[in-house]
Structures are given as structure tokens and as C-alpha cells.
Amino acid sequence: MTSSAWVGERVRLRGREPEDWEAFHAFEEDSDAIRNGWRLAPPTSVARMKKELAESAEEEPDLDEFSLVIASKHDNAPVGSLNTHQVDRVHGTFAYGISVGTPHHRKGYASEAVVLLLRYMFFERRFQKAEAWVYGSNEASLALHRRLGFVEEGRRRRSHFANGRYDDEVLFGMTVEEYTERYA
Template identity: 50%
Template sequence: MTSAWVGELVRLRGVEPEDWESFQRFDANTGDMRRADRVHPPRSGARQREWAQKTALGTPENDTMMLGVESLAEAALVGMLATDAVDYRAGRFTYGISIGTDHKGRGYATEAVRLLLNFMFGERRFHKCEASVWGFNEASIALHRKLGFTEEGRLRDHEFFAGRHHDVVLFGMTAAEFAARHPYPREI
């Protein structure tokens, strides 16, 4: 039997308490923090441990989840993936992914997003996934285009960090668009 959460390169899994050190390393890289969200003040090891413990013991609610992205080759946490803004009435959700700088360019993000969308569209019946990408993040823009997302708009000078305002590029993909490019597994 295979798992819907395991691909050829990565496994999506819950956050574990011992992941705190990996998350602290990710947070030490300002570029990683900006690409994932924004720059936060440094957390102590105790605070990072507490966050990892709380996240590990939390129960996903309303299809909002935070998952670790683990490299199968290294058996190491290489990033995280989260769903948010779930709207059951409209059948849509948003997601975000961040892969640590040391692990970029290996196909981890591509496979992790495919696994997530396969679950959200194929098991949870969502109709549409939306994503927001910083306008300067060419790698993420390329990832979304490669996966089949459609650029739906650009919010000009929408976010402020690093001393200036930045555009946000909006992407969307429907379940039918995903299935046409990435057929669901045949195994039952």
C-alpha cells in the first residue's frame, strides 16, 4: 500500500516537537523568512520548542493544516506547507509553501504542492486553490506556472518590507485544471 502523502522525493507529515531546530535554522535566514511570510524577531530555543510542541499536538481544523516537507533521500525536514483561508461555501482555499535555502532547486516544492492539491481536490472536493507570491520571487512564480496555476492578477505595492513596497502576484487553479495536468492516481 502507498501513502497519498508520499511522493518520489518528499513526504508530507505533521510537525514534530523535535523539528524546532530545523525551523530555527530556517528562521535564521532572512531570505527564507521573507519568502515564507515576513521577517520576525528572533525566537529563543525555548520559544521555538514550545511552538513546535504546540503545533505538533494541535488538531487541524476546517482543513487548515501545517505540514512538514521531509526529503526522503535525507530523511530531513526541508520546509513547510500550510493551507489557510478555507471557504467551504465557494469551495476554495489558499496555501503557502517554503523550502529552506539549502534545499531549493531539487523539486521538493513541486512535488509537495502536487501531493497537497491531490488531497485537497481529490479527497476533500475543493474546487479552487489560490496562492499569493511576492512579485520579486521569480522562482515561486515559475513554480506556479509550471504546476499549471493561472496568474489572476497583481496587487501593486501591496506589501512593505526591506524598506519598500512590493507587488503581490495572485495565482489560481481549479480542480479540473489540476486533474488535466496531474491525473489522480488509479489505485484504490
């Protein structure tokens, strides 16, 4: 039996498919979860969501800067997504974002998806450091990153506005050596 670098015990990281539109459209209904991830936007129509998913399913993937679906290994249904961004090949750093739909919180999907992503970026793409920005009020994500072994490296005070209040952004980082010590 062959194994995939993209499959863990609970999750499978995969490309977006046009039929994923319904799950992602439903995830948009939780405004607090959306605010925790980035910013609240006006609702997306079903037609627009279908078009976005169909177009992204057809895009040629980039090896370093990409967006993936976090799917349940059990039934391949979307439970969230993660993406890489701010990729700096010169310095060997990248940032990532992760979002798991509210019905799927606290089931281990996020932690396993992050570990799979880091393994790929560190051991296949030769990056040496991962970064993640987390809003100071997002207690679940702060706890996740600490539990995964990320180091809090800094804080941008009052740099995010949502739901009538300003929030700090907390920078977390993990080096390839820290990852290897913990997960390899």
C-alpha cells in the same frame, strides 16, 4: 506494499514533531527567504521554538486548514513546510503557503509537495480551486507556480513592504479541472 497519499518520489508530507525545532530554527536564519514567504520577525529563541513545535505536535488536526512539514523521503528530515488557509467551504476554495529552507531549494521538493497537497484538497476534500499569493520579487516562486500550471489571475500593486521597498502580490489560481488535466 501500501502507498500513502502523502508520499511522493522525493518528499513526505507529515505532521510536526517536537524534534523538528532545530531545522525550523535554522531556516529562520535566512532573512531574504523569510521575507519572500511573509514577513521578517525578530529571532525566535530556542526555548520558544521548542515550545511551539511541541504544542503544534499535540494539536488536533483540522481536515481542511492545517500546516504540514515537507520532509525528505530519504531521511524524513524537514526541508520546509506548507499550510492551507483562507478555506471557504461554501465556494470550495482555499489558499496555501509554502516555504522550503534555502539549503533545499531547486531540488523538486516544493513542486512535489504542492502537487500532493492539491491532490488531497481536490480529490479527498472536494475543493474546486486553489489560490496562492506570491510577492512580485520572488522570482523562484513565480516560476514555480507557472511551471506547475497555475494561472496568474491578478496583482495587488505595492501591497507588501519588506527590506525597504514595496512589492506587488501576484494571485495565482488552479481549478480542479486544470489540475486533473495536468496531473491525473
